[in-house]
Amino acid sequence: MVAPMAARIWRCRTHSRPSQLRAYSRVSEHPRQRLSKFWTPTGLLQTEPKDHNAPNQKGGLQKDDSASLLARAGYLSQVQSGIFHMLPLGLRVQNKLETLIDKHMDSIGAAKTSLSSITTEALWKKSGRYSTNSELLRIKDRRKSGFLLSPTHEEEITTLVAASLKSYKDLPIRLYQIGRKYRDERRPRNGLLRAKEFMMKDLYTFDYTHETALETYKAVRTAYNNLFRELGIPFIVAEADSGNMGGKLSHEYHFVHPSGEDKIWICDQCEYVANEELAEHKTEARPFTDVMVFTAISADHKTRISIHVGVDQPKDSYDSIHWDHLLNPHALRKAAENLNIDLATGLEPDTLRKLLENTTSTIDIYDIRLQNHIPEATHSPATRDILAIEPGDACPKCENGHLSQVPGIEVGHTFHLGTRYSEPLNAVVATPNNTEKVPVHMGCHGIGVSRLISAVAAMTYDERGLNWPPGIAPYEVVVIPGSGIESKDGEEVYDSFKGAGLDVVLDDRADKNLGWKLKDADLIGYPVIVVLGKTWKSEAGGKVEVQCRRLGEKKLVEKDEVAVTVADLLRRCGKWENPKWVSSS
Incomplete structure (x- = not known):
């Protein structure tokens, strides 16, 4: 029986x-x-x-909270702030997650590898990321050579693949690993969600053309959707900003939960979902009582950027330096890009004031609602809807939808990198006619394995x-x-x-x-x-x-x-x- x-x-x-x-x-x-x-x-x-x-x-x-509950239930033990031991129960969960990931990486023909956790400062300087990353854990050997504990492996994997590439016929290549990553986290918190050492799955893809790279990107997204569906936890996929990784196309995978640090805007009528760094709203009339000029600076610190926007309170009640809470950073960056200017972000007010003293030129950016207030003497003003999004704003993608904000725990991220790393690291292949070599087109696709353990715990306890x-x-x-x-x-x-x-x-x-x-x-x-x-x-x-x-x-x-x-x-x-x-x- x-x-x-x-x-x-x-x-x-x-x-x-x-x-x-x-x-x-x-x-x-x-x-x-x-x-x-x-x-x-x-x-x-x-x-x-x-x-x-x-x-x-x-x-x-x-x-x-789920972080302390994981410790109480015997899944992990905290050693120091941001550093954890994974205990037998936690390791079984981690191993099952890795098995699930292996299954879906195999579905797109990705081969598994294991890269060293130690990389060199020289390689990161070659890619241009060494000086822009403040969370690198730096180490010296007995010869005082500069090494890093890798927070990610774009430089290493690109160098590895570049050494083996000869022709476009060698592509596509899809390699992934599941291993430990490190970052000098200034303020570790939320257990495994923001730690100094963490487990990560990262997939790196290499294609001959931009078009085939986009097809690969689409295939990876399908694999990610299938993986998270099989996991059985509700998730959302948000358009996202690529940040320090490079490239112009990326998507984040989130669990919606009150402990989430990301702010995601969603439409109540259509499938529009975007991270706050990339979200937009439909331009609508919004009354203002005064015109305020906020001040920013270009990334090269040479150009003062005067940002003109209508405010609903007297301008004396605002800080002319702090514009973040009233303006949409993504829209503002786009407006600056229209004038071939990169906008500096994340500067402290005192730092910004000092840098502004040495600027050599000024540009103006106007919110689109101020078109009738632009002085005739102003040359080449950039006009765009640059106001911050508010709950209830109209969706930019559909007719009747309105936006609301939810907190998200990021558990995965896909990036289309283009030639961001292949060019400086010389990952090139011969073309069909053998007259030239061209840089390959890359993608990077991560899943936070240890983050996922904590996020699933938070969603279900x-x-x-x-x-x-x-x-x-x-x-x-x-x-x-x-x-x-x-x-x-x-x-x-x-x-x-x-x-x-x-x-x-x-x-x-x-x-x-x-x-x-x-x-x-x-x-x-x-x-x-x-x-x-x-x-x-x-x-x-x-x-x-x-x-x-x-x-x-x-x-x-x-x-x-x-x-x-x-x-x-x-x-x-x-x-x-x-x-x-x-x-x-």
């Missing part, structure tokens, strides 16, 4: 996650997985009543603990024998999952009672809990209680039906009813 049911479950489960199941289906292939043999350091945190992280009087957990989606849970199912249940009975239920393709663990810790184990299971966040309690010991016997917190279901099940029932619960609890604005592209 068990074998045919198990076969049905295997077909159902492998249809959705074959690569993960092969890596973690151990019930029939290995000795039983037992918590008595697995280190889960959660006991002290649950039993000390004076600890502010202990269970509250109602038996649940006090309100907590509740007052009882963590609550993982099945695809990356440390174990999908925990079997918990109650007090007085013989160990062979727990093993019998565990063994009933043979051939089902499920990742199951047996909580056989003899020194813990049933109540403690159930609280521990909720804290750790197994998707499904199978309990051998009173109904197992009753005269009818043979029934177990199956619980799924995410679905809010709890049912009594015959032993021979438990594997089928659990497989169905895992299938259903791996799905999430997505809000309207979640990307479907």
Whole structure:
């Protein structure tokens, strides 16, 4: 009876996650997985009543953030600010995420590699990024040579590929790695979301032409969408600014959550989604009572930029240096680019005042609503809608939509780099007619693996603990024998999952009672809990209680039906009813 049911479950489960199941289906292939043999350091945190992280009087957990909850549940341990050890439970989640990523990178023909975490200052100076990055962790060897702990690997991978390229026939190339990255984070916070050391998946693509590079970019985006859909967490894809990475085309992948540091603008009628650094709104009339002139400076610090905008309060109430909160930085940069000027950003007021003293020229930028207020003597003014976006502003992409802002946790980013790195690092190929060599076109596509662990935890935890989606849970199912249940009975239920393709663990810790184990299971966040309690010991016997917190279901099940029932619960609890604005592209 068990074998045919198990076969049905295997077909159902492998249809959705074959690569993960092969890596973690151990019930029939290995000795039983037992918590008595697995280190889960959660006991002290649950039993000390004076600890502010202990269970509250109602038996649940006090309100907590996901970062500290991961530590309390035994997934990680903080060493110093921004530095963490990944413990056995956390490593299982990380490994499952890597397996999921490997599957979707394989779908686009990407080959996996592993680059050194140490790179050279000389290489970063060659690409022009050494002096512009304040978060580089710099180290010296015994010869005082300059090295860096890599925050990213564009320079290294481009140099590596350039050495092997001869002809356009060698392309395309798609290489990725999953490894540790480093940054000298000034203010680490939110646990794994902003740390000094982190795990990252970065994919680098190399193509012969701009057109084929865009096709590759499209294929990567499709793979990312499929990956996040399979993960089962709602996500949005936002148009984004490329920043220090270079290039003009990039998209960010976000989970919408109150702890998110990014601000994302979304339309209530169409699929327009953009990071605040790139967002725009439809130009509409907006009343103003006074005209204010804000001051900025060009990136080369030679040109003063006078920004004219209508304000709804007397201009004396504004700081002439601080314009960020009233103006749209993206629109302002575009206006400056129309005059062949790069706008300097991120300057402190005192620094800006000193730099303005040495400017040699001045340009004017006017908000488009001030077209009738531009002096005739002003030459070549740039006019554009440069006002900051406000909730309720009209969407720039559709007729009736309005914009609202949501906080996002960035978990992935795709960049079309063009020749930003191939030109300075001489990654060139011969053309079909062999008359010249041209730089290859590149893309860089990242997923924050350790960020993703923390972000998923933030999206799914509740007052009882963590609550993982099945695809990356440390174990999908925990079997918990109650007090007085013989160990062979727990093993019998565990063994009933043979051939089902499920990742199951047996909580056989003899020194813990049933109540403690159930609280521990909720804290750790197994998707499904199978309990051998009173109904197992009753005269009818043979029934177990199956619980799924995410679905809010709890049912009594015959032993021979438990594997089928659990497989169905895992299938259903791996799905999430997505809000309207979640990307479907």
